[in-house]
Amino acid sequence: MNILVTGCSRGVGLEICRVLLEQGHTVYGVARSCPQEFKDLQTQYPGRLQYKSVDLSDSEHVRENVFGDFVTNKVQLDGFVNNAALAYDDIVSNINLDRLKGMYEVNVFSPMVMTKYAIRNMLLHHTKGSIVHISSISVHTGYKGLAMYASSKGALEAFSKNTAREWGSLGIRSNVVVPGFMPTAMSATLTDEQRAKIYARTSLKDATSVRSVAETVAYLLSEKAASITGQNIHVDNGTI
Amino acid sequence: MKEKVLEVINMIRVAKNLPLVESVTDNTRLREDLDLTSFDMAELTVRIEDEYGIDIFETGLVNTIGEIYAKLQK
Incomplete structure (x- = not known):
């Protein structure tokens, strides 16, 4: 399968690429930067991990930047994984409109535009494709400082549910993976005490496994998940 | 260009088990x-x-064949 993955260079995105490559798929990854760990994966799987540097904060040009000369109509797209995201951590009384808009560009507007063109690619090739958005447990369990970030992920969950309903008759599926807190760069600003508190709110009393999140994404992209659409799959260690 | 538009329309109609159309006009x-x-x-599209x-x-939406031609001739 040919899968487009955003935010591919680190954290969950990198792990999603790794799992998909292990399963024999070809990955078209976009991210702002291309760190050594990603380049190592490219070396390990020659020709199967394509990369383009794209800044998803520019939703106006996301179409030409991603679909113009990278994932063109010549590539039959089987899946789209919307993983790239920007965290904006502050309390509501401090909202800065420019930062809020900047986060929505990356977390909501670019993903919606990319979904549009992913579906168009699937229409052209009559592909029963699969779309997977990465959300956050903060949508379902409130955390201080995450109201703005959680709102952007909540928008994606609603978008996915309705995309599933709209395109289901053509066999195109859309689902969301809702990870719990993971030890990735996105949560790097948390103190150990904050982390311990967050993990204590989970049934398994630990950080969510990045590998488990990536494996779930790969599952939703696969034929094994042929009857799963419009769902939010929580991979969150049983967050209460 | 007009032949291509008709070809695409028929491609879609065939997939829906509808009969081929031989011709269309601007007002179709x-x-x-x-x-x-x-x-x-x-x-x-x-x-x-x-x-x-x-x-x-x-x-915006297009409703007739003529509107498609107009967009393609711009």
């Missing part, structure tokens, strides 16, 4: 006369864009 309506649904028109690089739905 996509929904009422050609039985195209919003999904069919989405596919029509994608196929025309793939051929001509023009998104006929970019600035």
